[in-house]
Amino acid sequence: MKKKLRLGMIGGGKGAFIGAVHRLCARMDDKYEFVAGCLSSTADKAIASANEIGLDLSRSYPDYKTMAIEEAKRDDGIEVVSIVTPNHMHADPAIEFLNKGIHVICDKPMTSTMEDANKLAKIVSESKAHFFLTHNYSGYPVIREMKYLIKNGELGKLRIVKGSYLQGWLGSKEESTGENKQAEWRTDPKRSGTAGAVGDIGSHTMHLIEFLTGEKLKSVAADLNTFVEGRKLDDDASILIRMTNNIKGNLSISQVATGEENNFKISIYGERGALHWHQENPNYAILCKLGFANQIITRGGSMLKEGSLANTRIPPGHPEGYLEAFAQIYSDAADVILNKQNKLDLLDILPNVEDGLHIMKFINACVDSSANNSNWTDLSTIK
Amino acid sequence: MKKKLRLGMIGGGKGAFIGAVHRLCARMDDKYEFVAGCLSSTADKAIASANEIGLDLSRSYPDYKTMAIEEAKRDDGIEVVSIVTPNHMHADPAIEFLNKGIHVICDKPMTSTMEDANKLAKIVSESKAHFFLTHNYSGYPVIREMKYLIKNGELGKLRIVKGSYLQGWLGSKEESTGENKQAEWRTDPKRSGTAGAVGDIGSHTMHLIEFLTGEKLKSVAADLNTFVEGRKLDDDASILIRMTNNIKGNLSISQVATGEENNFKISIYGERGALHWHQENPNYAILCKLGFANQIITRGGSMLKEGSLANTRIPPGHPEGYLEAFAQIYSDAADVILNKQNKLDLLDILPNVEDGLHIMKFINACVDSSANNSNWTDLSTIK
Amino acid sequence: MKKKLRLGMIGGGKGAFIGAVHRLCARMDDKYEFVAGCLSSTADKAIASANEIGLDLSRSYPDYKTMAIEEAKRDDGIEVVSIVTPNHMHADPAIEFLNKGIHVICDKPMTSTMEDANKLAKIVSESKAHFFLTHNYSGYPVIREMKYLIKNGELGKLRIVKGSYLQGWLGSKEESTGENKQAEWRTDPKRSGTAGAVGDIGSHTMHLIEFLTGEKLKSVAADLNTFVEGRKLDDDASILIRMTNNIKGNLSISQVATGEENNFKISIYGERGALHWHQENPNYAILCKLGFANQIITRGGSMLKEGSLANTRIPPGHPEGYLEAFAQIYSDAADVILNKQNKLDLLDILPNVEDGLHIMKFINACVDSSANNSNWTDLSTIK
């Protein structure tokens, strides 16, 4: 009979946004059962949160260390833990569970500091347990088809990449209203790290470009801005980038772009073709091939299943969205853990600790460059 | 602690498309646990299907009557059953479970014949159990906001409606390939009923127009066509419609529209405004108001939650899709069954047996009109 | 040295919209010089209008008959005349100039009555002069490429056509404001003819479908509506159509579709492909080919010049619009008159008197059908 993985969660209590998303996505493809949690660092709130979502209170823990110890003891203890706390609280719990051989699915960016990132990377390399990062946009089927097309040479040698991730929700001082917890911690250097918008959504942008192209960022020249007075971290950035194999490009990152919801766009240009994708209508991409009319790729419509490793749940024209793409990461992580046939292929595309470490270097290089008059800053200088 | 409803399913075995969709959607908002099923009318396949999805084999039944009897006996028996069989197998199981006081969530169209539809409607009216139809497009948050705006008078007195539902998957004789079960039964009058495309997707179109406008179809002048040689039911239709309160309009329905995936569009025009929606990018609508620039409504972006009764799981710009809208019907049905606070409002908008009966009359009126030289045919003449 | 055709105009005085459009379009490709006119039926206004646009007053005439006589006498008399008056004033001037051997470019619909249409058609058939109708949408380069693709068999055998032409400018009783001359005559049966919206824009829609497909309309089942109280002609219509070679479809025509500007769309579906075009963004079409991703055709981007006979003035991506398409009719008419090499091909696609007569039958068939309970009405019954 079908086996489901036992899943626990750190963070994600009442009022948290991303915790509920992780749980929904774990349920979607029916490969997990959610059985334990430390949903809040406040004991009362942890219990209230557990009650609200129907978690067995005997497996609702007051702190993550206790949870790791107790769950590791049980025969039916959790096999996977999701870490959905603010950035500064990723590394320690992750290390605790990895040391107990429990697989970790961790929100991005990987940590708040390079020190934590390096420490965690070392532990992961020594652990038998898997570590996955929810760079969830890489779970969109059309994105995976784009990756496959690029790998397959459809665009020829790559030349230019453009990434643009524009939101408007931090256009005024949301972090001071007392009503927006996410605004509070995302603009707080202690919890978020050295970058604001660049850390939160710049990280997604750069990861997705590397995911699609199979190439690595080498250096950045960044202009980070803080438009909202009194804010402690960047809320906007323009970044020039240079990648391996002479790819050039730029990124536009903003959380003060008035009127934007989650306007995340990627364009990749090669000598013989180009690909364009827009997250707000994610079931489509435009494929340009030199000498032909531009084509509209649709999710499932022209899918090369082996190549793209994409799981399309419903037929073309029936739109899938953000949650389905996010759930894809959970589904794939389960397949890896359960040693399904496509394990090696999935390990190749699932965001892992090396991606996390590299994106942490990207974030820190942007901050350094901006502090140094936007000088070109090599990722190799970030330790 | 949180209560989940115990759910069973009739149909939806291996290879079926919509059964898996129903199960996924029941899981999405964590208000159901799936515990029993009669997944196939073939005993072996029922067991294999149960095994595949991890259903306890002791609650996998060989036929729906046995299932109804056995589950009704149990203290932990199912409280809700989903019926996801072809149209001709909706009425009998639905009646069986309703008679046992078990709530029914049934796929559309409601039945294959008017006789079945009337019989079922009578049973529902006498039962204490609820009966819901998955006219799933009414679960899209933007659709619900549109309904609210219209009810609120934003468009003024309504004048014109346009519905267009175009697919291309039946462009050649798919039902004869031996590889497309859905094509087989949907083009088979015994299983599907008197209409093909009009029954399958015309039903969605007309329901959504009535859902949005709050008005009822009165008569149709229909031209049903069968473009694929040897096909037994219509695969294309153009339909003139007249509704209550002097609303006029037309419908374009096709499953042989080459290149179309699931191109379902609705436009509603009133004296002072208009609304437009496209299912393939469903998080947006266009609102026209006389004397103002047209506006782009986004899911969650300008949502009037009380009015629209819409459950938005993630922020604007993070697209939700077909599955989320479908899951909304499940979520709302659970809230009704569990007597949640918004029960009465939800009963007002959830597709029910009367909607089902009315849409059956629409289907039969189209068939009659087309058989009579496209004469205007009143729904009151359909018994 | 380059020869320009000497052009005159009937109608198009101060305050008229379409006269200025005709003059601009005649100038655009530098194949005409505008030298004479009877710009208004009121003498004072004719002179004032001539003055305003810089016309030599000695060739500004008080009535079209005098103009025909005088211009025919001159060695440098006009070779072509544009007729841009309301519908009921098309036939008589056209006949006058044709009888003098002067070519005619006439606005659409051809006349206000079938009687006039038949009379004019007879004269044209006997005249050595050419007669062209400004069914201007057939001048769009992308439309011409679509026609070529269809003729070339890219869509396979045609099945379904959809035409939709929606405007909102007559949503309230504009004809009674005293400030909208066009609204006045277009809703006046004496000047416009038996149909309102169907005559004005339904005529464009049906012409373009026939132009693209190369097939002819056979019969209609029409529901014409007048939503604005007291209006004398239809302002909205839904029409079922049947064409030669078993093509089926429907038309949506409205001038009370709130919020619409000039939303004219055409879709053509065949067994192996489909084409879609939207006038409000006219430099693009979508080409569907069975088994391939949908393609975006761009003006000039993939143009087959011989086939499409399209004159693209500027490169792809530099949008051309309504005026350029309208000017194409003028440019082509000049090439025909000047016996340019492509004369025969152009005569094949330029809207002519037979098109005009056929579209007049379409208009009258719609009116008849609607008056007879939307009965199917054959164009052969219209005399």
Place this chain on the structure above:
Amino acid sequence: MKKKLRLGMIGGGKGAFIGAVHRLCARMDDKYEFVAGCLSSTADKAIASANEIGLDLSRSYPDYKTMAIEEAKRDDGIEVVSIVTPNHMHADPAIEFLNKGIHVICDKPMTSTMEDANKLAKIVSESKAHFFLTHNYSGYPVIREMKYLIKNGELGKLRIVKGSYLQGWLGSKEESTGENKQAEWRTDPKRSGTAGAVGDIGSHTMHLIEFLTGEKLKSVAADLNTFVEGRKLDDDASILIRMTNNIKGNLSISQVATGEENNFKISIYGERGALHWHQENPNYAILCKLGFANQIITRGGSMLKEGSLANTRIPPGHPEGYLEAFAQIYSDAADVILNKQNKLDLLDILPNVEDGLHIMKFINACVDSSANNSNWTDLSTIK
């Protein structure tokens, strides 16, 4: 009676693209008559070109100096001259005609060198004749409405600008095919100047941002690239920009962006709103206002005529394009020269010698920055 301006032209002979565009645009609104030219620097070709377009051969000149002298002598000599030669041939003819009191309409960028630009600027400042630059994108009606909305404070204090101008036509070595004259001179430093793509289309982008915002560029950090081997000038650039009043942003400029036709987009974000425009569908803009649904502005649909100074020739929904916008510059220049009522307002928005000089500094600052490791380079350092 209506007065038309007598127009001459330098350049624009057979095979040239932009000369024909200038002539068509001068004709469009009927404010000019084209009477003299030096269409080519080769005598034979000048005559052949004159013949082809119907220019009186007695006013077809072998060189621009002769033309300036002869035309200045005539009573009916030209009043305006269009200069449509490659960049290095702008300044000398312009100076020649300005010195004769003849108005100049000059293609952009203004010159090929700063030296020429400064020299020309001095002459213009001393001349009574007007000098206009065809930064034609500022002639789009929607662009002018955007300028007006921004000036009117609809966006609040401006924060961020994004400009992207992407073409693909130089993706391979077109300049070596012997068949693309424009590619030849645009990639030739002697004729084009120090920049390639940045000079050709970067100049349009930066001008339009300044035109819209009313703010000035202060400094750039640019990464200019040459992707096509052996090419002498940049064919791609990513540029960080800083403007007056603390506006930040970036530009993406490319002529090797495979599959792009003329993809020119501008976004402007302020504290309370934003505006977005796309040249390839130029009759629309998106207006975001904080707290409201995004609005779709249409050409003519919501036009504030006084404010925007836009001349809409045809109603909303009837698309105007590139040629109409380009013609707007000619129309406005004529109104200025003829001392029409709106002369002062037009002088305020028509691209002039100061704009030209400033954009030349932008081009040179980009080249300098890129040569200096993308260091921030202030425009004040460019002399």
